[in-house]
Amino acid sequence: MGDGSLGRIAALVRQDCRLLVRDPAPLIIRTVMPLLIMSFMQPLFRAALRADDVRDANGAEQSVPGMAVMFLFFLVNVVGFAMFREHGWNTWDRLRVSPARPFELVTGRLVVPLVVALVQLTVFFGAGGTLFGLRVRGSYLALAVVGVPLAACVVMVGMALVALCRSIAQLSVIANLLALLFAGLGGALTPQSVLPDWVRPLAPGVPSYWAMRGFSTVILDGGGMGAVLLPAGVLCAFTAGFTVLTLVFFRTGHRKLSWS
Amino acid sequence: MPTDPGARRAEGAAVPALALRGVSKRYGATTALEGIDLEIAEGEIMGLLGHNGAGKTTLMSLVAGLLRPDTGKIEIHGVPTDRDPRRARRDLGLAPQELGVYPPLTVRQNLRFCAELAGLRGQRARVRAEEVAEPFGLTALLDRRVSGLSGGEQRRVHTAMALLHRPKLVLLDEPTAGVDVETRARLIAYVKELADDGTAVCYSTHYLPEVEALEASVAVLDHGRLIARGTLPELVRSHADSAVELTFHGGVPPLHLPWPVTHDEDGVLRVHVEQPQLATADVLAALGESARLLVNMRVVQPSLESAFLRLTGSGAPDRRPPASPAPSPVPSPAPSAPRTAAPAPGAPANTAPARGARAIGGPDEPPGEDDHGPLARDLEAEQHG
Ligand SMILES: Nc1ncnc2c1ncn2[C@@H]1O[C@H](COP(=O)(O)OP(=O)(O)OP(=O)(O)O)[C@@H](O)[C@H]1O
Ligand SMILES: [Mg+2]
Numbered sequence: 170m171g172d173g174s175l176g177r178i179a180a181l182v183r184q185d186c187r188l189l190v191r192d193p194a195p196l197i198i199r200t201v202m203p204l205l206i207m208s209f210m211q212p213l214f215r216a217a218l219r220a221d222d223v224r225d226a227n228g229a230e231q232s233v234p235g236m237a238v239m240f241l242f243f244l245v246n247v248v249g250f251a252m253f254r255e256h257g258w259n260t261w262d263r264l265r266v267s268p269a270r271p272f273e274l275v276t277g278r279l280v281v282p283l284v285v286a287l288v289q290l291t292v293f294f295g296a297g298g299t300l301f302g303l304r305v306r307g308s309y310l311a312l313a314v315v316g317v318p319l320a321a322c323v324v325m326v327g328m329a330l331v332a333l334c335r336s337i338a339q340l341s342v343i344a345n346l347l348a349l350l351f352a353g354l355g356g357a358l359t360p361q362s363v364l365p366d367w368v369r370p371l372a373p374g375v376p377s378y379w380a381m382r383g384f385s386t387v388i389l390d391g392g393g394m395g396a397v398l399l400p401a402g403v404l405c406a407f408t409a410g411f412t413v414l415t416l417v418f419f420r421t422g423h424r425k426l427s428w429s
Numbered sequence: 430m431p432t433d434p435g436a437r438r439a440e441g442a443a444v445p446a447l448a449l450r451g452v453s454k455r456y457g458a459t460t461a462l463e464g465i466d467l468e469i470a471e472g473e474i475m476g477l478l479g480h481n482g483a484g485k486t487t488l489m490s491l492v493a494g495l496l497r498p499d500t501g502k503i504e505i506h507g508v509p510t511d512r513d514p515r516r517a518r519r520d521l522g523l524a525p526q527e528l529g530v531y532p533p534l535t536v537r538q539n540l541r542f543c544a545e546l547a548g549l550r551g552q553r554a555r556v557r558a559e560e561v562a563e564p565f566g567l568t569a570l571l572d573r574r575v576s577g578l579s580g581g582e583q584r585r586v587h588t589a590m591a592l593l594h595r596p597k598l599v600l601l602d603e604p605t606a607g608v609d610v611e612t613r614a615r616l617i618a619y620v621k622e623l624a625d626d627g628t629a630v631c632y633s634t635h636y637l638p639e640v641e642a643l644e645a646s647v648a649v650l651d652h653g654r655l656i657a658r659g660t661l662p663e664l665v666r667s668h669a670d671s672a673v674e675l676t677f678h679g680g681v682p683p684l685h686l687p688w689p690v691t692h693d694e695d696g697v698l699r700v701h702v703e704q705p706q707l708a709t710a711d712v713l714a715a716l717g718e719s720a721r722l723l724v725n726m727r728v729v730q731p732s733l734e735s736a737f738l739r740l741t742g743s744g745a746p747d748r749r750p751p752a753s754p755a756p757s758p759v760p761s762p763a764p765s766a767p768r769t770a771a772p773a774p775g776a777p778a779n780t781a782p783a784r785g786a787r788a789i790g791g792p793d794e795p796p797g798e799d800d801h802g803p804l805a806r807d808l809e810a811e812q813h814g
Contacts, residue, residue, distance in 0.1 A: 173548045180545035184531070184538075191533040259529035263590065266493045266523045267546045268515065422495070 177269045181277025185251060189281060196247070200289050203240040204296050207232045211301060214360070221362050223389060230304075233297030234384035235357040238377050240293075241286055241323050242348035246341055248282045248327025253337040257427025271421045279324050286320035306391035315383030315397050318404035322376045325411035332419035336426035351377040361385070379403040444507040446471045446598045446629030447492060452501030454487055454653075461487040462653045465501070469629045471597070474620060476640035477633040478737055479650035485633040486526050488650070489600045492631070493523040505598055522596030524588040526603050526633075532576035536567055536586050539575055540593060547594030557593055564619040565589045566612060581608040588616070592623075599623060599630045605639060617642050637733045647733070651741045661733060668739050669731030672699045673712045676725035686715050705729060 189196065207229075214235070215228030223230070255261040264274055294312065297303035305312065326347065334340040352358050354368060355377025364372065372378040383400030386392035445468040452465040462484045469475045477485050490496040492503055494514055503510045508517035531539050540558035549557055562568050565585040570578060575586055588604045601620070605613045620630055620643060632645060640647060640661065647664050649657040657664055675681075675698045684690075684698075691699045702708040705728045713720055729735070 176548060176550065177546055180542060183545065184534075184542045187534055187538055187542075188531070258531060259525065259527045260531060261529075262495055262525055263523075263529045263543075264546075265495060266518070266521065267543075268519060268548070269546060270515075 173268070174270070174273055177267075177273050178277040178280070181269070181274065182280045185278065185281040189285075196285060199240065199243065199247075200292055203236045203289075203293060204300070206240075207236045207293075207297070207301060210236065217360050217363060221360060227302050227304075229297055229301040230385070230388050231360055233293060233301060233303045234381060234388065235352070237290060237293035237297075238319070238355065238357040238380045238384070239348060239352035241289060241319065242326070242351055242377070243345070244282060244286050244289070244323050245327040245330060245344040245348065247285065248279070248324050249331055249334070249337060249340040249344060251278050251282065252328075252331045253340065253425055253427045256425040257337075261421075261425075265421050271419070274421065275328060275415070275419065279328060282324045282327065283320055286323050287317070290316045290320060303388070305388050307387035307396070308393050311387045311392060311394050311397045312384065314394060314401045315380060315387070315404065318401050318408055319376070319380045322404050322408040322411065325408050325415065326376075328419070329411040329414040331425075332415045332417075334425075335423075337428055338426075351375045354378065356381045373403075376404055376407040379407070443470065445469060445504075446473070446506055447631065448502075448504040448507075449488075449492070450502045450504075452488075452491060452498045452503060454484075454491060454496060454498050460653050462491070462498075462650075465655050467648060467655060467658065469598075469631060471629050472624050472627045474624045474630045474632060474643050474645040476643060476645040476647045477631055477650065478635075478637070478640065478647060479633075480741060482652075483650040483741075484653045485650055486602055487653075489523065489525075489602050489631065489633065492598075493521060493600060494518055495523075520594075520597040521600070522591040522594065522598070523600045524591035524602060524604055526606075528583055528587050530575045530583055530587050530590065533574065535572050535574055536562065536578070537571040539586055539590060540567075540571075543590045544593040549593070561589045561592055564615060564622075566615060581612060584608055585612060585616075597628055599628055601630065601632045603633055603635070605634060605636060613639070614642075637737060641733060649737060649740050657736075657740050664740075665731050665733055665736050668736035669733070670701070670729060670735035670739055671703060671705045671731045672701045672729040673705045673709055674699050674725075674727040674729055675712070675716075675723060677719070677722040678724050679722065682719045682722055684716065684719055686712070688712075699729075 210232040211228035213228070214231035215226055218226035218228065218231055255264065269277070294303070294305075294316075298305070327344070330340045330343060334343065354364075354372050355375045356364055356372060357377050357380075361372070361378075361381065379400040383397045383404075386396045386400070390396070447467070447469040449465050449467040452462060452467075453460070454462040465488065467488075477488065479485050487496065491498050492505070492510075494510060503517075505517040505521060510517040531542070534542075537558055540561060541554050544554035544557045559568070559571070562571055565588065567582075567585055567589060570582060570586075575583055578586065584604070584607055588601065591599065591601070599620075604616060608616070617639060620632065624630055630645075632639075632643065634640065644661070646660050647657065648655060649664075657668065659667075674693075676696065677698070680696050681692065681698045686700060689701045691701070693699060700708075700712055702712065709726065709728060713726075716723065
């Protein structure tokens with residue numbers, strides 16, 4: 170650091186922003202689609218929650234955080250694309266020859282997806298309140314304390330997959346599978362209470378479980394900061410784990426195959 | 430700064446901009462480079478020649494740090510790349526062989542990004558982007574998306590992107606592939622300007638007239654080995670073919686000539702003589718009666734092309750030189766400038782077929798003085814066995 174490192178990271182971030190501005194449609198769709206799905210799922214979740222003895226539930230208590238968590242993990246693809254397209258454009262070698270260190274290249278490419286994830290969470294919960302009547306019994310700050318490490322975890326899953334996958338086709342199929350698997354196991358697709366017995370012991374093994382547990386604690390049980398420290402901490406641990414994976418397996422010299 | 434001339438003088442000898450010592454690189458069973466010893470001085474343009482797969486790109490990738498040598502050392506401005514890679518490569522610019530641009534962004538955005546990555550900010554990055562665009566003829570295209578540019582225009586952007594940080598060592602891997610004559614000339618003029626300012630340039634190409642236009646020194650790679658290194662005149666003098674080519678009506682008659690001869694595939698007899706423009710009379714006399722069957726006679730002056738073909742073994746008897754267009758059977762009267770003088774930068778592409786060939790009775794110029802001078806002593810050329 171201190172030798173222009175921050176400047177180079179800023180340059181990479183600006184470049185990502187320019188590319189995002191050139192083609193914002195995928196991101197807009199990624200943000201609007203979950204809102205539609207939330208509205209489809211709401212009646213189902215209302216019934217499930219009422220059956221679960223949450224008497225005044227309107228369904229948004231599950232549909233909003235559930236779909237938010239599920240669709241956030243689809244952003245893993247965005248991190249993957251951002252890295253793999255450099256290989257497709259042959260600009261990766263340019264970056265390697267530039268003064269930027271590997272650490273800067275990776276960090277620079279994480280910033281925009283991280284901001285996108287945070288914006289998406291904000292939109293999801295904001296729309297949840299205004300469109301779907303989501304009532305948060307606990308503190309919004311506590312929601313953020315869960316949301317920020319969740320977003321960090323998502324982008325680090327993306328970078329770990331970049332380090333591990335040889336082609337964007339591999340990354341994309343794994344990312345989509347993981348998003349659905351995490352959502353199913355973690356109780357984002359159904360309330361945790363109705364998960365089948367065999368799934369329950371597995372659930373804590375996925376980050377979605379902890380995100381849903383944190384969000385539900387705040388939304389349904391009125392939990393505050395203290396109540397979400399454990400889920401937030403576990404999400405941080407997941408993030409650290411994926412960071413370690415990235416550090417161990419990421420090599421700037423690895424050849425990667427982009428589309429085509 | 431390692432490039433500070435004061436520091437160099439203090440050390441006594443000039444530090445080369447680039448030095449490779451015993452560099453080898455293998456890809457699995459393929460030996461891409463073997464035992465390369467090579468220096469490029471500051472302000473020197475080195476034309477890097479070699480057939481497809483000779484190792485040119487590998488050499489540049491090693492210097493740029495995209496690959497690591499299996500053995501050997503690389504120093505850039507005296508800084509060993511293995512010990513201090515960041516400092517060594519701080520002033521290095523690479524335009525790889527494969528086009529590497531951001532297609533969705535404009536030319537300006539592509540150039541600015543490279544400037545910013547090199548540490549320029551705001552206004553300075555903007556100004557620098559425009560400065561670099563100018564010699565590449567990109568000024569009018571600055572706000573066009575790169576994806577909408579022609580192939581040659583994209584390559585210009587690609588090459589310009591390597592130069593935003595004013596590198597002191599520039600590696601250009603086939604920068605003129607697919608660009609038009611005018612752009613080629615402009616690029617060559619700009620590269621010469623860079624060299625005049627002390628920049629060392631390693632320039633690979635398959636297009637030999639470019640090397641002549643650049644007044645570059647030459648390094649020839651063949652199957653991963655450096656088989657020749659020297660100035661252009663040195664190389665031509667010691668390796669180029671010189672001959673008188675004869676075409677006869679009804680095929681080559683039986684002849685006994687006092688010079689070594691080779692037969693081309695298309696019935697052309699090559700008589701290998703020194704100073705062919707002086708030997709024509711002797712050759713004609715030696716033909717005797719057969720001279721009446723003669724339909725064409727060409728003087729083949731020593732050229733970089735024939736030196737290159739001879740060095741890489743492709744100019745062997747009865748093999749058509751793959752790097753050159755087929756020599757025209759029609760006597761070419763085009764008087765190209767003496768080979769050692771740089772052709773006007775506007776025209777290198779047009780002079781290729783005529784170079785080195787002289788038509789009998791056509792305007793024939795005496796060869797450049799240094800064509801037949803004594804072999805320069807510092808020419809390090811070795812035939813690869
Ligand atoms: N990634 C690679 N894996 C295996 N072999 C390779 C690889 N890259 C190059 N080679 C081999 O190494 C040798 C040198 O290749 P290189 O690309 O350096 O040649 P070049 O002189 O640049 O050729 P060209 O004029 O076609 O660009 C060739 O035999 C090539 O097949
Ligand atoms: Mg090459």
